[in-house]
Amino acid sequence: MSKIDNEATKIAVPVLIPARGKLPSVKRLGGWHAIGPIVIFLAILVVVAILTPAFIGGGGLAIIASSSAPILLLALGQAMVLNVGSIDLSNAAIGLLGAILLALTLGPVAGLSPLIVLLATTAFGAVNGLILAYAQVPSFALTLGTLGIFQAIALVASGRTTVYVSSNGESVRSLYESGIANVPMTFWMGVLLAVALWVLLRYTRIGRGMTAIGKNESAAIFSAVRTRSLKVLAFALSGFAAGLAGIAIIAQAGSASPTGLGSDLLLPAIAAALIGGTSISGGVVNPLTVIFGALTVALVPIATTAVGIDAQAQSLVYGAVIIAVVALTMSRNKSSIVK
Amino acid sequence: MVHKVVAEQVAGGISTTAIRIRESGIERRARFRGLAEPLSLLVALAVLIGVFSLLNERFLTASNLQNVLTQSAIPLIVAVGATLVILLGSIDLSVEGVMGATGMTWILLSANSRGGADLGPWAWVIALGVALVIGVASGLIFTALKVPSFIVTLGMWYVGLGIATMLYGTDLLPRLEDEGLKGWTSRISFGLPNSFWVALLVIGLGIFVLRSTRIGRVTLAIGxxxxxVRSAGLPAFRVKVAVFAIAALLSGLGGILATVQLDIGSPTVGSGVLFIVIPAVVIGGTHLGGGKGGILRTVLGVFLLTILNNGLILSGVESSYQSAVTGAILVAAIVFAAWSQRDRLQVAK
Structure with a gap:
């Protein structure tokens, strides 16, 4: 099921040739997708700073950075999946399941526990990818189904209650308590992952292949790109990033609850990836700008309160933001068919 | 059948014998497949009922069957709308949000423990109006701005939840105080629960719209x-908006009935419904790509899932496993449905 049928035209138009009479500056910088996220973040930050001056003085930026860590990690995974033209609705649930597994296993196996969790979440992601690549089913329906399965595993594993770290929690907690420039390590973990993914996408054959799939899957197949294994890899990376998000949740809170079921993080993470300049139809992504996407999303609750919108309206704002960002940034033409 | 509609609109006279023979062949095969799939569903239903009644003698009692019918009523109503949207080739993920917003609007405008205005029947009109506005907004953003439907409705899901949470505010739980309405959904008239009568009415209307109206025919053609459809000059734009509006209205109706059933207003009144509705439509054999399927099949799908959930709980399976069961069935159903059409070059997003 192809969502838009204009991939061919998208590639055929050389991006770097500016139309006569138009200012080329924005395009030379890499277009909206490169500077947009930073501009949006700074604009909202300025509004917040003017309305509540105490916020910036009181170390508000560090607070935003630390609260954005799980969203950033999930958004990076989501961005990798969006880049191959799919969507992963299950990654927040995988992250939460990872957090619960970590809380349960830290006591018995100590240092091995994060490793086990990362292996498990990567495997969960890979299973999504394998079914998608070999059964050729639409990703939103598939991951909606696996979302239910991961939810149930989380409920059963935790016994429907909040799971606390029993012992050996110090090492994981230090990820949140220690930091660089007053910002916890969990956030820098996200930045590190973003840089690694940026290098992967820009300089390796694997990364170029993934972007090629997102731009035009048929063309990628004809160009001998190993589309199946790369899609599996994209979903596995999403699972891996979700596992890191789970570790960040435990580092921050010391406990994980199976209710809410990660849906609290699903939409913010998708919003962060989209505000970060990731295209919903695939083929356009920059992990580095996703960092600003995540910071913007973490800023939204603070900004809405500053502007005077009820804090309860948060989910409404996230929903509206997602629709607006996709509406503003989608490339479309008159004859294309959107489903 | 749809081929015929389109052919009539386009050609008006160029049909040759060869095309006619081929078309009738396709139609005959489609009719056979149209029978085979529901039959296998009915067999699966019968097997499930047989197994569960052996496991627990309480399963086949009249009170439990009425229970199953009450439980299936709201998913049935919502699923009729979801089927229409999926027949377009789109998807509606917003049902739980629309249910929350509509249910909350309705209870706050009806006789409730918080006091406030009791608008009686106008509460229904205004609440369904909220659903209609959300549906039309989804439809317009989807068609006019060409935003993929899963993103529009994912956003609308949370917009609806946000509206419901804001209406809920920080006050006490709004409790339904209309004695005539309390428990109305599960009360029995003429042998069936009231909410199930509503569901039957909605199913009947849905089948009528799909089979005998322009909206229904064009919906199938768009899928x-x-x-x-566009080159034939049919109103694709208007029909798509209308289908999203109908789906939201039905989700809203489901939201009001769920609020009546729950007795209290809650923003998350619809939670879990999406997880029954989408798998039910897919198991019923409606293609996610659009164009093939129908409402009666979805009805079978809803029954299959409700009976499965009901039977599992009666057999002592913990309710935590419910979302895993429906999730696994959804995955199995889409894989099974897509398996025969796998093609290395077919692009699946």
Whole structure:
């Protein structure tokens, strides 16, 4: 099921040739997708700073950075999946399941526990990818189904209650308590992952292949790109990033609850990836700008309160933001068919 | 059948014998498949009922069957709308949000423990109006701005939840105080629960719209090939908006009934419904790509899932496993449905 049928035209138009009479500056910088996220973040930050001056003085930026860590990690995974033209609705649930597994296993196996969790979440992601690549089913329906399965595993594993770290929690907690420039390590973990993914996408054959799939899957197949294994890899990376998000949740809170079921993080993470300049139809992504996407999303609750919108309206704002960002940034033409 | 509609609109006279023979062949095969799939569902239903009644003698009692019918009523109502949207080739993920917003609007405008205005029947009109506005907004953003439907409705899901949470505010739980309405959904008239009568009415209307009206025919045609629909000059734009509006209205109706059933207003009144509705439509055999399927099949799908959930709980399976069961069935159903059409070059997003 192809969502838009204009991939061919998208590639055929050389991006770097500016139309006569138009200012080329924005395009030379890499277009909206490169500077947009930073501009949006700074604009909202300025509004917040003017309305509540105490916020910036009181170390508000560090607070935003630390609260954005799980969203950033999930958004990076989501961005990798969006880049191959799919969507992963299950990654927040995988992250939460990872957090619960970590809380349960830290006591018995100590240092091995994060490793086990990362292996498990990567495997969960890979299973999504394998079914998608070999059964050729639409990703939103598939991951909606696996979302239910991961939810149930989380409920059963935790016994429907909040799971606390029993012992050996110090090492994981230090990820949140220690930091660089007053910002916890969990956030820098996200930045590190973003840089690694940026290098992967820009300089390796694997990364170029993934972007090629997102731009035009048929063309990628004809160009001998190993589309199946790369899609599996994209979903596995999403699972891996979700596992890191789970570790960040435990580092921050010391406990994980199976209710809410990660849906609290699903939409913010998708919003962060989209505000970060990731295209919903695939083929356009920059992990580095996703960092600003995540910071913007973490800023939204603070900004809405500053502007005077009820804090309860948060989910409404996230929903509206997602629709607006996709509406503003989608490339479309008159004859294309959107489903 | 749809081929015929489109052919009538496009050609008006170029049909040759060869095309006619081929078309009748396709139609005959489609009719056979149209029978075979529901039959296998009915067999699966019968097997499930047999197994569960052996496991627990309480399963086949009249009170439990009425229970199953009450439980299936709201998913049935919502699923009729979801089927229409999926027949377009789109998806509606917003049902739980629309249910929350509509249910909350309705209870706050009806007789409730918080006091406030009791608008009686107007509460229904205004609440369904909220659903209609959300549906039309989804439809317009989807068609006019060309935003993929899963993103529009994912956003609308949370917009609806946000509206419901804001209406809920920080006050006490709004409790339904209309004695005539309390428990109305599960009360029995003429042998069936009231909410199930509503569901039957909605199913009947849905089948009528799909089979005998322009909206229904064009919906099927859009699912088959939107390009052809547009070049035939059919109103693809208006029909798509209308279908999203109908789906939201039905979700809203489901939201009100769920609020009546729950007795209290809650923003998350619809939670879990999406997880029954989408798998039910897919198991019923409606293609996620659009154009093929129908409402009666979805009805079978809803029954299958409700009976499965009901039977599992009666057999002592913990309710935590419910979302895993429906999730696994959804995955199995889409894989099974897509398996025969796998093609290395087919692009699946």
């Amino acid at each position: 088959n090939s939107e390009t052809i």
